[in-house]
Amino acid sequence: xxxxxxxxxxxxxxxxxxxxxxxxxxxxxxxxxxxxxxxxxxxxxxxxxxxxxxxxxxxxxxxxxxxxxxxxxxxxxxxxxx
Numbered sequence: 035x036x037x038x039x040x041x042x043x044x045x046x047x048x049x050x051x052x053x054x055x056x057x058x059x060x061x062x063x064x065x066x067x068x069x070x071x072x073x074x075x076x077x078x079x080x081x082x083x084x085x086x087x088x089x090x091x092x093x094x095x096x097x098x099x100x101x102x103x104x105x106x107x108x109x110x111x112x113x114x115x116x
């Protein structure tokens with residue numbers, strides 16, 4: 035998101051595209067932060083405790099997805115009541 039300067043570009047996109055763009059940007063920021071953390075830990079690794087950055091990321095990035103089992107009608111009712 036930093037590369038766009040402001041959010042107006044994203045606000046002009048369709049909702050699915052904007053959500054996708056924001057999601058990718060957040061993943062990138064998370065990976066940047068994890069890389070910084072990995073670099074801080076790097077000098078303290080030994081041959082026995084060393085882990086690659088990819089392994090470090092896999093441990094810290096959750097891959098779970100929440101599945102909503104409600105029917106379409108229940109979801110629409112909730113959205114319309116807001």
